[in-house]
Amino acid sequence: MRSDPRGADRDPINLLYDSANGVGSVLSAFHADLPWPDNGGSRMFFLYAGSEHAQDAQRASACGGCDRYHVRFRTSSARPDRTVAASHYEVVSWCGHSSRSFDHARDRIAAAAAASGRAVTWHFWGNTKMSVQCDGYEVASDGWIAEIDLP
């Protein structure tokens, strides 16, 4: 995922939702698991299937000027039953928000989904490319994505 379609890579996709009803039902289920509102955040772009796709929605555990968990969603136009998401835990740094972990945010969201009785399966996609944050911090995922099955 990127903040600019031609810019540097930022967050890996680390969540995959299976939902026949698109991003609306994903957000409803997400809210039931973790009642995080849209606390704001920059618009970013998902890169998959060879092109860029602007995010559909975002949710965050705390305010835009806070350390927080943050996740962005995008439903595939080619596969409306598939919504991908990129999550991270970010802290406020001198240059703005800087991600410190992708995995902790993903694990928290997956655990909340599992606690709600949703089926969660894990796939090794190998998205382990190191991402350099605005403050120079380097962070990478362990390569796994959580697939969350929704009705």
Next chain:
Amino acid sequence: MRRARRVGLLAAAATVTAVIAALAGAAVAGARADVVTHVVVMRGGSGDAAARRVEYWIDPARDLARSVEATPDGAVVHATGSDWVLDLPPTGAGTLYRTAAAGEPPTREVTGRLDAIRASRSTTTKIVLEESLRGDGFPASFFADRGGRRVDETTETTLSGAAALAHMPLYALPGARSTSLEKVLYTRFASDRTLEQVHELYAADIQVTVDLLPGPVTLDRPGATDVETFAGAGKLYREAWGAQVLVSRGDVVYGVNAPSERVARSVALALRPVAR
């Protein structure tokens, strides 16, 4: 296993004077210029609304250290240098303590607004403590969260250092290649999904990653094309940013990230074993 970090610890809960005392002993210990240790601690489980996170930076080469704790009220920062400690609460005044000499009590030299101190302090404020990270009295709790779960640890090291740390064979670009190796990071994960990870960061935005998993996996990410690699058949993924090649060998997955498919293929074929 190479574990030559000579560092001290500034725990989030430590008092300023205790830290000063630790630093006093730190000055005499040797430091490695090639190792920076970064430890992340997640406190609180997924159901804990007040989940906290503590992050420690340790740079023995520069006698600098820092811890940052994310709290519901904001970030709490403790940073130390060889003769100073900076204490930054989420709001209100921050404080800088300084010692004239080892063993002497600290004096409070500066107080001010957090924002002012943040604006003036160096970006290199990191931690320091002069004890071995494991053993030598380093608190065991430093390496576990409140539930006793081990924390992620990332160490910047050399290629040979990573080979000694890792429980998996490493492969790297031969030295004769025109692209240079800029950084090697070794991560030991708290998670049991991926056990260890090594990043080799080369010039020209080339990355080689190695992941040790609990067992063999199927690379089932969609969109793959079969390619040849140093380890046999692999998978190529064309991305908007370039290309990635993945190859699985037992419970280890090797990855190459490069700005173009041509470079990714070339690197994936050129990797050679790193001596342990």
